[in-house]
Amino acid sequence: MAFRPxxxxxxxxxxxxxxxxxxxxxxxxxxxxxxxxxxxxxxxGARLTDGNTRTPAxxxxxxxxxxxxxxxxxxxxxxxxxxxxxxxxxxLIEN
Numbered sequence: 001m002a003f004r005p006x007x008x009x010x011x012x013x014x015x016x017x018x019x020x021x022x023x024x025x026x027x028x029x030x031x032x033x034x035x036x037x038x039x040x041x042x043x044x045g046a047r048l049t050d051g052n053t054r055t056p057a058x059x060x061x062x063x064x065x066x067x068x069x070x071x072x073x074x075x076x077x078x079x080x081x082x083x084x085x086x087x088x089x090x091x092l093i094e095n
Contacts, residue, residue, distance in 0.1 A: 003040075003041055003076050004041060004043070005041055005042065005043035005083060006043050006044075007043050007044070007045070007046055007047060008043055008045055008046035008054070008056065008085050008086045008087070009043045009083055009084065009085055009086070010039055010041070010042050010043065010056070010058060010083070010084055010085070010086050010089065011039070011040045011041040011042075011074075011076065011081050011082070011083050012037035012038065012039055012040060012064065012066070012071065012081060012082045012083075012084065013037055013038050013040050013079070013081050013082075014036070014037045014080070014081075014082065015036045015037055015038060015063070035065060035066060035067070035068060036063060036064070036065055036066075036093065037063070037064055037066065037082065038061065038062070038063055038064075039058050039059065039060055039061060039062045039063075039064060040060065040076075040081060041060060042056050042058060042059060042060060042086075043056065043086075044056075046086070056086055057086065057092075058086060058089060058092065062092055062093075063092070063093040063094075063095075064089045064090075064091065064092055064093060065089070065090045065091040065092075065093055066082070066084065066088055066089050066090055067088060067090060070082070070084050070088040070089075071083055071084030071088060072084070
């Protein structure tokens, strides 16, 4: 399914945390949701009051850091993603 966010919204797929810590397996219910993700799709940008569009600072494939309660969970092609405004992204993660 094609998914294209509107305006300044960004679709992010969470990067899963390690399932094994110190030789112990952590059950899914005890894990905290990761605060990092990969940008899957980006909208065209925020519309300014003068009618122009501000170009997004992120692009598809970027690794980003976001807040614990940022965005809304959505199902896209059977997997969970987050959709949030670009302003909710805290930082880009550079390799």
